[in-house]
Amino acid sequence: SSELTQDPRVSVALGQTVRITCQGDSLRKYYVSWYQQKPGQAPKLVMYGKNFRPSGIPDRFSGSRSGSTASLTITGAQGEDEADYYCHSRDITATYRVFGGGTKLTVL
Amino acid sequence: QVQLQESGPGLVNPSGTLSLICDVSGDSINSDYYWTWVRQPPGKGLEWIGEMSHGGSPTYNPSLKSRLSISVDESKNQFSLNLSSVTAGDTAVYYCARAGFNSYGMDVWGQGTSVTVSS
Numbered sequence: 001s002s003e004l005t006q007d008p009r010v011s012v013a014l015g016q017t018v019r020i021t022c023q024g025d026s027l028r029k030y031y032v033s034w035y036q037q038k039p040g041q042a043p044k045l046v047m048y049g050k051n052f053r054p055s056g057i058p059d060r061f062s063g064s065r066s067g068s069t070a071s072l073t074i075t076g077a078q079g080e081d082e083a084d085y086y087c088h089s090r091d092i093t094a095t096y097r098v099f100g101g102g103t104k105l106t107v108l
Numbered sequence: 109q110v111q112l113q114e115s116g117p118g119l120v121n122p123s124g125t126l127s128l129i130c131d132v133s134g135d136s137i138n139s140d141y142y143w144t145w146v147r148q149p150p151g152k153g154l155e156w157i158g159e160m161s162h163g164g165s166p167t168y169n170p171s172l173k174s175r176l177s178i179s180v181d182e183s184k185n186q187f188s189l190n191l192s193s194v195t196a197g198d199t200a201v202y203y204c205a206r207a208g209f210n211s212y213g214m215d216v217w218g219q220g221t222s223v224t225v226s227s
Contacts, residue, residue: 099155
């Protein structure tokens, strides 16, 4: 079982705002990174650190953290945002890293 | 432009050893990054396998640690994964990736290589 918990499925209407969450005790201490994966493709980093976006990632993607929960927010979701999203961070002992189970985002 | 490319056999016999190499181009393996392996079983989520940095000790997923070895070859600018005593449960797409020391994030990924464990 994953030490980072994500909702398996989330849906959002086109142009609306959606929040994808990741919960884990280690997140009280460590930042999370977020990855987008489309079918047949390698994962792509979309957010990392306190709230950093890699070059080329649209500014509709943002990140936040509150207590043991980290969130990836997409403001004005587009069709191309439909994908699986994974959070990733250290475990609570900081001896290894873990992924969340992933969230499948559907844009309606 | 930094690129990573995995290579290795696509089919491994049960109880054998899975060996993969990740070739790094556009950057030095001696740079301050975590050189990382991630895998994804068919239809399932991502699993962090382990990482190694230049001059550092490798860090492994505890569930794989007893069977796993990750190393860096500076002369060839590549890093490798060796997973022994494989079973069908090790069948997956294996990715190599680069992660920064500061503000950690895996920003460069290989395309992935599919490995099937079967006789």
